[in-house]
Amino acid sequence: MCRRPPRSRTSIRSTTDPKGRGTVQSKTSRESAASLLRPLTVRPIGLSAALGLIGDLAGPRIAPDLPRITGITLDSRAVLPGDLYAALPGAARHGGEFTDQALRAGAAAILTDAAGxxxxxxxxxxxxxxxxxxxVVPDPRRAVGPLSAVIFGTRDGAAPTLFGVTGTNGKTxxxxxxxxxxxxxxxxxxxxxxxxIxxxxxxxxSALTTPESxxxxxxxxxxRExxxxxxxxxxxSHALEFGRVDGVRFDVAGFTNLTQDHLDLHGTMEDYFAVKADLFTSARCRQAVxxxxxxxxxxxAATAQVPxxxxxxxxxxxxxxxxxxxxTDVGTSGLGHSFVxxxxxxxxxxxxxxxPGTFNISNAALAAVMVLASGVPLDHLQATLDTHDPFTTEVPGRMQLVGEEPAAIVDFAHNPDALERTLxxxxRxxxxxxxxxxxxxxxxxxxRPVMGAVGARLSDILIVTDDDPHDEDDAVIRRAVLQxxxxxxxxxxLGCDILEVFPRAAAIDRAVELATGADTVIVAGRGHEVWQEVKGVNVSLDDRVELRSALTRHGFSVLSAPGIDS
Structure with missing residues (x-):
């Protein structure tokens, strides 16, 4: 066994990576962040032995004298001394190009393909x-997950008990x-x-919905440590497609729903479903809800390979x-619901x-049945639910209530089904x-036009604005939603009034300006995100902060102080 140097206690401030990929580090070193993600005590393992444990993924020949390693990473900037640097092909660059940086940081060896x-x-x-x-291995991306499980000692399926949730909406x-x-x-x-995380x-x-393997x-x-x-x-689906959960076997996997999203990656709904269904195989989970x-x-449910x-x-x-x-027996309970x-x-x-939201009935029910499936007795679970209120926990940017008169809500809904459920x-x-x-x-x-139609059907006033345009012309995107x-x-x-207002902060202000205390203002699409990407520039923008400011500016009260979500 060996013990890593003490971790840096530099604080890590959370900011948001464009469009739904969570948070990234700001004003801290990658090395400090990398060490925070790792066990403090590590057991060095010979790379030859580790490769021997992943079967055909290692290729036909393994040299017997490879060095001992204490970690693995795909990011040359996050290499710690003793690491195996996995140099993978990327969308624009190959990881092999950054070998010198990895070696200077202390990488013990490089895992890659022939080109790398x-x-x-x-x-x-x-x-x-x-x-x-x-x-050199035949497919380094598929080898990295199982190899990581060997290196970090997570291959044997010991504690913690793992719950995995997939689906288009409701995962968070x-x-x-x-x-x-x-x-x-x-x-x-x-x-x-x-x-x-x-x-x-x-x-x-968190830098991705699911981090790299x-x-x-x-x-x-x-x-576990x-x-x-x-x-x-x-x-x-990105995590499954790109091998980010390879080598992980969940004790209970849960499925929420499948609706149109991510077709830019998967192409068709059939392909999208096939990627999701891969989680429900015996190699990836033990049972499912x-x-x-x-x-x-x-x-x-009919085709899953597990109970x-x-x-x-x-x-x-x-x-x-x-x-x-x-x-059954759904009733109102405050802003939410009671049910059986x-x-x-x-x-x-x-x-x-x-x-708020009937879809939170589905989310709560799924969580409860997954816990039952893990072996918690029904009477113990009921006693806990009778004395606690776990399904009222605030989820940042998910049906997050900012004000009550008008009801002012920020939600992450950014595809047609989620938007329809939310609206x-x-x-009231x-x-x-x-x-x-x-x-x-x-x-x-x-x-885009599908979302516009959903908004028109379920809103009295629809204000079309910008989300994260990235490198596209924002006017072209708005035009498709408006059409x-x-x-x-x-x-x-329909009797819906449609407005086009931009930038986004101005659209939020206009919505509050038009509201009365009896109305509901719903700002959808970005949720917890605090940066808007425009032509490669991250512009500071938090819907919750803008909504609170607009409510205050127009004489309405708010429920919580600005800044608590960041």
Whole structure:
């Protein structure tokens, strides 16, 4: 065993990576951040032995005299002494080009493909560095996850108990609900997701919905070292497509829903489904809980390769067999709902969520059944729910209430289904819905007019503005959203007033200016994000801060002080 040098305690401030990829580090060294993600105590392992444990992924021949290593990373800037640097091909550059930087930081060896080996040797020669130890494998990206599990000691499936949640919408909220419920049950917990990473009481900023596989395994090793009982993780389609959870086997995997999104990556809904379905194989999870409210969920439940508990949270219209658990007796409870989970064999579990939105019934129900599936007895879970309120935990930027008169809400809804669920859930008797949203640049263009039409159908006033344009012309993006909204108004004879207001802060101000105390102002699309990317420049913009400021400016009260979310 060896002990790493003490970690830097430099504070890490959370900022947001453009469009839904969570948070990135600001004003701190990558080395400090990398060490925060790792166990303090590591067991060096011979690279030859480690490669021998990952089977065919290592290729046909393994040299017997490779060095001992204590870590692995894909980022040359995050290399720590003794690391294996995995030099992978990227969208624009190959990791092999950065070999010299990795060697100067103390990398013990380079893992790469044939093209990367040439680049690594060239980079070392050009800088005058000593010739590096280079290990070539057929597909280094697929080798990195299993190899990380070996290096960080997470291969044997020991604690913490792992919960993984996938689906288009609801992943973040469900993982927060899981975390809150597990804590209420007395467990010490970890969380890996879009907004943050937590290892016990320590929060670590998140750079991706799911970090790269070496980070995932080092985090799990850190959680084990700290004696955590359970961890909840968002598992995006990007994470599955790009191998970020390779080598991880979840104790319970949960599925929320599948709706149009990320088709810029996956191409078709069939391909999108196939990527999600890969989580529900015996190599990736032990058992599953699947929401069967939509056809994709029912198909997944029928084809999953592991034991499945099915969950229905909306009335069934498919004529299929009853679900293992069904939501019944839904009633209002504050801004949220109370409901009952009825089991196929007569079991009953009473729950509530204080968060607005009927979709939070689904998120809470999924979290509860996943915890039941992990082995928690029903009576123990009910006793905990009777004495705690885990499903009212605030989730930053997810149906986050900023003011009550008017109801002022910030939500992350950035695709048609999420937007429809959000807008349909916020109307109050006697009040109007005033919505503010746009669409993201350089993402699935087909959803832009669809979102505009959804907004027109469910809003009394729709204000189309900018989201994250990235490198696209913001006016072109707005025009596509507006065309969908205007067509819906024209063809469906809707009474929605449509405005185009930009920049986004001005649109939020205009929405509040138009509101009365009985109305609902919903700002959708960016949620917890605090930067807006425009032509490669990150512009400071937090919808929650702008909404609070607008409410105050127009004489309305707010629920919380600015700055608490960052």
């Amino acid at each position: 080996a040439v680049l690594a040797a060239q980079a070392a020669t050009a800088s005058g560095s000593e010739a590096p130890i280079i290990v 909220t469900t993982t927060y609900f899981l975390d809150a419920l597990l804590q209420a049950l007395g467990r010490t917990t970890g969380l890996i997701g879009t907004i943050e 937590r290892a016990g009481g320590e929060a670590i900023p 070496p980070q995932v395994h080092s985090l799990l090793g850190l959680m 700290r004696g955590l009982d359970a961890a909840s993780m968002e598992v995006s 699947v929401l069967v409210d939509d056809p994709w969920g029912r198909r997944l 499945v508990l099915t969950l229905r949270t909306s009335p069934g219209t498919d004529g299929g067999e009853p679900a293992d658990w069904t939501v 989970l009825a089991g196929r064999s007569g079991e009953r579990l009473s729950l509530r969520s204080g968060l 349909a859930s916020v109307r 008797p006697g009040g109007r819905v005033i919505s503010v949203f746009g669409a993201t640049g350089q993402r699935d263009e087909s959803k 969908g909204a205007e067509q819906a108004v024209r063809e469906e004879l």
